[in-house]
Amino acid sequence: MHAIVSTATALSLALALSAPVSADQIPPTTTEPVLAEQAQAPLPLDELRNFAEVFERIRSAYVEEVDDKTLFGYAINGMLTALDPHSVYLQPDDFSELQETTSGKFGGLGMEVGQQDGMVMVVSPIDDTPAAKAGIKSGDLIVSLDGEAMVGVSLSDAIEKMRGEPGSPITLEIRRQNEPQLLKFDLIRDEIKVRSVRSELLSDQIGYLRITQFQEHTGAELVRILSQWQADHSVRGLILDLRNNPGGVLGAAVDVSDAFLDEGLIVYTKGRGNSSDMRFSASPATVAERLPLIVLINGGSASASEIVAGALQDHQRAVVVGTQSFGKGSVQTVLPLADNKAVKLTTARYFTPNGRSIQAKGIIPDILVEQSDVTPRARSRTFKESDLRGHLSNPQKGESTTNKDVASNTDEADEAAANADQLLKDFQLYEAHTLLRGMTILGARQ
Numbered sequence: 001m002h003a004i005v006s007t008a009t010a011l012s013l014a015l016a017l018s019a020p021v022s023a024d025q026i027p028p029t030t031t032e033p034v035l036a037e038q039a040q041a042p043l044p045l046d047e048l049r050n051f052a053e054v055f056e057r058i059r060s061a062y063v064e065e066v067d068d069k070t071l072f073g074y075a076i077n078g079m080l081t082a083l084d085p086h087s088v089y090l091q092p093d094d095f096s097e098l099q100e101t102t103s104g105k106f107g108g109l110g111m112e113v114g115q116q117d118g119m120v121m122v123v124s125p126i127d128d129t130p131a132a133k134a135g136i137k138s139g140d141l142i143v144s145l146d147g148e149a150m151v152g153v154s155l156s157d158a159i160e161k162m163r164g165e166p167g168s169p170i171t172l173e174i175r176r177q178n179e180p181q182l183l184k185f186d187l188i189r190d191e192i193k194v195r196s197v198r199s200e201l202l203s204d205q206i207g208y209l210r211i212t213q214f215q216e217h218t219g220a221e222l223v224r225i226l227s228q229w230q231a232d233h234s235v236r237g238l239i240l241d242l243r244n245n246p247g248g249v250l251g252a253a254v255d256v257s258d259a260f261l262d263e264g265l266i267v268y269t270k271g272r273g274n275s276s277d278m279r280f281s282a283s284p285a286t287v288a289e290r291l292p293l294i295v296l297i298n299g300g301s302a303s304a305s306e307i308v309a310g311a312l313q314d315h316q317r318a319v320v321v322g323t324q325s326f327g328k329g330s331v332q333t334v335l336p337l338a339d340n341k342a343v344k345l346t347t348a349r350y351f352t353p354n355g356r357s358i359q360a361k362g363i364i365p366d367i368l369v370e371q372s373d374v375t376p377r378a379r380s381r382t383f384k385e386s387d388l389r390g391h392l393s394n395p396q397k398g399e400s401t402t403n404k405d406v407a408s409n410t411d412e413a414d415e416a417a418a419n420a421d422q423l424l425k426d427f428q429l430y431e432a433h434t435l436l437r438g439m440t441i442l443g444a445r446q
Contacts, residue, residue, distance in 0.1 A: 051075075076343075081154055084346050085115040086332050092340040094156050108163040109170070110192045111136060112246030112302070113155065114328075119143075119175075120150045120158045123326060124244040124300035127212045128195075130187045138244055138300030138326075141175040143182055166191045196252075197221045203419045204437050207235035207291075208429075211256065214248025214304040219255020226259060226287045236440040237292040239432050240308075243322060247303025254280045257311045260293060260318070262286040264353060266311045269331050271348030276331065278348075292439040293318040294432045297363060298371070302326035309363045310352035319439075320365045321432045329358025369431045374424045 058071060073089070080087040088094070110129020114121050120142040125132040142150050145161045153161075162170065166189055174183040196218040198210040207229055211218060229235045240256075247253075257266045261282035268279040295309050295318045306325045312318035331348035350358045385391050423430040 077154055077156070080343065080345070081115070084330065085155070086328075086330060086344070087346050088154075088156050088344045090156065090334075090342040090344055093160065095336075095340055095342045107166050107191050108189055109187055110190070113142070113159065113162075115155050116141070118152050120153065120155065123302055123328075124246040126192065126246075127198075127210070127244075129192055130190050134185050134187055136172075136174065136185060137176065138298070139177060140183075142172055143175050144171075144173040146171055164189045197225065199225045201229075201234060202239075202423070202433060204433075204440070205234060205236040206433055206436055206440075207238045208241065209238060210241040211245055211305075213245060214250075214252035214256070216249055216252065218248070218252035219259070222256055223259055223287050230287065235291065236444075237294075237436040238288065239294050239296060239429070239436060240318070241296045241429070242301045242305040242309060243296050243298040243428070244300035245302070245305040246300070247305060247328065250280075250304065250307075253304035253307045257308050258282045259287050260289060260312060261315055262289045264315055266353065267307045268351050268353075269348040270351065271331065273347075276333075276348040289317075292436060292443060294436050295320045296428055296432055297322045297325045297365060298428070299323055299326055301363070302328040306358045306363050307350060307352075310356065310358060313363065313366065314353040314356070319367065319435065320363060321367045321369055321435065322365050322428050323368065323370060324364050325358075325362035327358060327360045327362035329360070329362075367431075367435070369428050372427045374427050374430050376424070 055071060055075075058066065059068070073091075077089040080089050109131045110126040111131040112123040112126070114123050122131075122136055122138055122140040122142065124138050125136050142158065144150055145158070148161070150158055150161075164170065168189045170187055170189060172185045172187065174185060176183055196211060196213060196215045198212070200208045202208050207226075209222065209225065211222070226238075254266050262284050263282055266280045266282055268277075270277055293312065295312055297305065297309050297320060301309065301322075302325065306327070306329065309318075309320050309325065313320045329350040330346045331350060332344050333347040335343045335345060337343065352358065423433055
């Protein structure tokens with residue numbers, strides 16, 4: 001028994017005394033800087049004796065022999081996963097994958113996952129990855145992977161199962177809300193290179209910015225695009241699309257918010273220890289503090305996405321459009337251990353500038369817009385005053401606006417058609433574009 005107590009004590013000391021890792025070196029996937037906590041109190045001997053007794057019973061009576069190292073790993077993992085869905089014991093391979101994910105390059109299927117009631121749940125598929133192309137959606141529950149049931153499987157084990165060499169196949173069975181049968185997906189793993197920021201100029205000088213995941217250089221990339229548009233005087237308003245964005249590095253979320261704010265609090269955290277209490281504020285240097293802005297969110301917008309949307313909403317800097325976000329408002333801290341292992345532990349909660357907790361609630365949009373198809377009706381023949389025989393002429397001379405005036409050359413016509421096609425396929429973006437057009441028109445008149 002003394003050996004068991006000594007091992008548990010050593011584990012506690014390792015958690016308490018491990019040197020913290022810089023957030024720039026290993027940015028946690030759920031957006032948080034790395035902190036080290038101090039031991040709070042002596043370990044309770046009665047509970048340790050109980051643990052030692054259970055441990056010994058398993059060693060001697062379990063139907064199959066399990067080595068001590070594996071049992072201790074199970075004990076640590078169970079202790080963490082029982083706390084909340086985001087606290088995880090990271091083996092060396094898991095720790096390496098954590099670094100790969102936040103650097104924007106890894107091999108797998110391309111989706112952020114979490115746990116809900118013992119099931120592996122898709123938080124958000126990542127754009128242009130096997131998962132997104134196959135039609136996997138936020139909220140899907142993964143029932144099995146290659147025939148192996150995922151019920152009760154730890155999140156780290158499920159992620160390890162999904163990761164693999166590019167080109168290798170994997171079969172997923174999905175339980176989707178309002179679908180009576182399980183959905184089967186045959187996917188081919190790919191090298192996931194997450195492009196953090198995508199930009200496009202829509203019609204009426206509306207700039208479209210989509211952030212797929214918050215990585216180390218997301219803020220700088222966004223500022224570069226905005227600076228170029230500002231220098232060219234090519235935009236009158238902006239749409240920031242954070243839909244199905246699972247989060248990422250905290251510093252990137254602060255940088256993106258700072259691009260639109262010139263003062264005030266962006267986000268703060270509260271935890272048990274002083275080291276868990278942090279505050280992040282905007283700097284005076286702001287690249288797009290005056291442009292009309294709409295932020296798009298949905299149920300797949302989590303963590304860092306909710307920080308940005310909440311900050312811009314609280315400062316009345318943007319109109320938030322879409323559906324209620326995921327509600328992942330807890331802070332995870334990566335504590336490195338010996339042998340390239342680590343613990344990702346929930347240490348605090350996020351709060352918006354106005355003191356709203358994101359946790360289990362999310363961001364509620366200013367304008368609720370559910371996703372649906374845009375289906376324009378065919379135009380019927382109509383008659384106007386100008387079609388009537390003998391109509392009076394207009395006394396004000398001037399050039400009339402025709403379709404050829406709107407798109408005066410082939411390139412402009414093709415671009416307008418592509419924009420129209422994109423908007424017709426995405427109702428939430430269509431509504432945001434329409435609203436922003438109204439805002440820019442009104443602003444210009446004022």
